[in-house]
């Protein structure tokens with residue numbers, strides 16, 4: 468194996484440490500405690516795990532953590548009323564509605580009801596527009612985490628060829644905007660891309676956000692390229708046990724790449740660290756204070 472392993476777990480711990488120090492200073496110098504409210508509708512087991520771990524880490528960095536768990540059958544009007552209440556709450560600086568929502572709820576309507584300044588997931592249409600036009604916004608946590616790792620590893624990304632595989636609103640599209648913002652030449656590939664292997668072979672940076680276990684083989688990767696694997700896929704092993712794998716075939720890609728993120732322990736931990744960073748940023752902005760350095764796009 469030749470590639471450097473980009474240790475997202477260690478990096479995320481460092482980011483959380485920086486957030487924690489900044490939070491302590493906010494408390495001491497301004498009497499402020501950043502607050503994050505997480506809203507969970509229904510009993511999706513994966514969502515419950517995410518929400519629990521978000522709450523725990525929020526408290527660990529010294530922030531206020533509030534969880535609202537609503538019944539799966541909650542009417543849309545009740546959810547919107549809760550969001551309105553959180554929008555008005557001065558002790559809450561970040562609001563996150565855990566997705567996916569039960570089918571009877573309109574996700575776009577719900578997300579766009581969040582005050583854009585408190586939209587720490589960066590999914591509100593205003594934040595999407597601000598990011599797309601290169602203006603200050605709340606940036607989606609997963610792509611922000613990928614960008615931080617890339618900047619940390621390379622310093623400048625200027626002029627690099629980047630290929631993002633996947634065009635979702637949550638990962639692929641904002642990732643491409645961020646890479647463009649850092650002056651990469653960006654290609655977005657997707658399920659209808661012709662000759663994906665050829666497209667990926669051009670890339671100095673590959674970000675795989677597809678949701679298909681180990682679909683990118685090593686012979687698609689240019690020698691020395693940096694591979695960021697966003698995918699989280701659970702596969703069943705011959706002995707009946709399960710294992711988490713990414714969207715890239717780690718062993719064959721690591722043999723040719725210059726650097727690669729593992730799954731687990733790569734992008735995943737950075738996502739929650741960036742959620743905390745975004746909550747801190749939102750709190751600073753809401754109070755007219757300087758933003759934390761190195762923790763925004």
Ligand code: NAD
Nearest residue numbers: 609633634635638657658676677678697698699734735738
């Ligand atoms: P999505 O299903 O919304 O989007 C997948 C994208 O992949 C689509 O744009 C589609 O066009 C593209 N695609 C599908 N099949 C393809 C193919 N054969 N070739 C090329 N492109 C193809 O998924 P998402 O929400 O963007 O998530 C992608 C993956 O990232 C999932 O595995 C998800 O679990 C993971 N994820 C991880 C984190 C994290 O914190 N690490 C956060 C969000 C998502």
